[in-house]
């Protein structure tokens with residue numbers, strides 16, 4: 200049977216570490232918990248559900264989650280002004296800008312209003328450039344990309360000198376994952392929607408990360424036996440979720456020497472744990488700065 204690269208127990212350990220760091224920061228701030236602001240300009244049910252879970256996770260660490268609802272009609276100027284004000288707010292340690300944004304709003308433009316030190320989901324250009332040149336702060340990485348790397352680290356998957364393929368090149372997942380894999384010494388190839396024959400590229404991978412946003416895109420014929428596959432995709436399916444990987448056919452092809460991260464139970468819970476850790480580290484930074 201193919202090895203399942205589940206987030207647990209590692210995500211739980213990371214959350215416990217986040218709680219410890221947050222408790223220290225709160226004690227240093229004489230009992231006042233720093234806040235983590237989540238800015239929401241959407242009414243998409245899946246997105247709101249994600250925010251609920253995120254805020255629950257933040258309060259479980261002892262920090263205060265601040266829900267900033269702007270509504271789906273929010274303009275670029277309004278979102279920019281809100282992010283500017285949160286960046287200057289001394290009680291706010293970290294800021295998350297929830298996706299999706301209203302149509303016509305540029306993520307890149309509004310993200311520029313987030314103070315880089317409070318950018319705990321790594322969406323600002325400043326933090327993206329630091330990652331590209333390898334001078335990044337790990338607590339300011341895009342959380343999902345960091346979660347992919349954490350799963351690989353937790354299961355001791357070697358990366359140095361190995362062929363890694365990333366399907367997807369978005370600024371939030373594909374690109375940062377490709378940079379991080381490269382920094383670990385992997386030889387990285389990125390496939391995207393214009394890649395002429397996906398299977399030709401993906402079959403070369405020792406490590407394959409799939410973040411295409413297409414349900415079941417990667418099937419058995421796209422992988423080689425022994426490959427480790429990380430499935431980043433999330434697609435609602437009845438009362439559960441499925442990924443970008445067609446798990447039954449891929450597992451049949453990977454065999455006993457391969458590995459696959461499950462959906463649910465893989466990148467998703469690891470991303471939540473990493474965000475909690477980034478939030479706690481931002482709280483610690485804020486309290487030190489104020490001291």
Ligand code: NAP
Pocket residue numbers: 343366367368369370371372373390391392393394397410411412413416431432433434443466467470
């Ligand atoms: P995105 O912004 O839509 O980017 C998708 C990328 O996949 C693009 O680069 C696109 O190529 C590429 N792509 C699309 N169709 C393809 C195809 N047929 N073959 C090869 N490449 C293809 O999506 P994202 O934000 O990166 O998210 C990707 C997936 O991860 C989604 O399912 C999302 O729900 C999930 N996600 C999960 C988490 C988590 O915590 N688990 C967090 C964030 C996102 P082009 O650049 O050429 O268009």
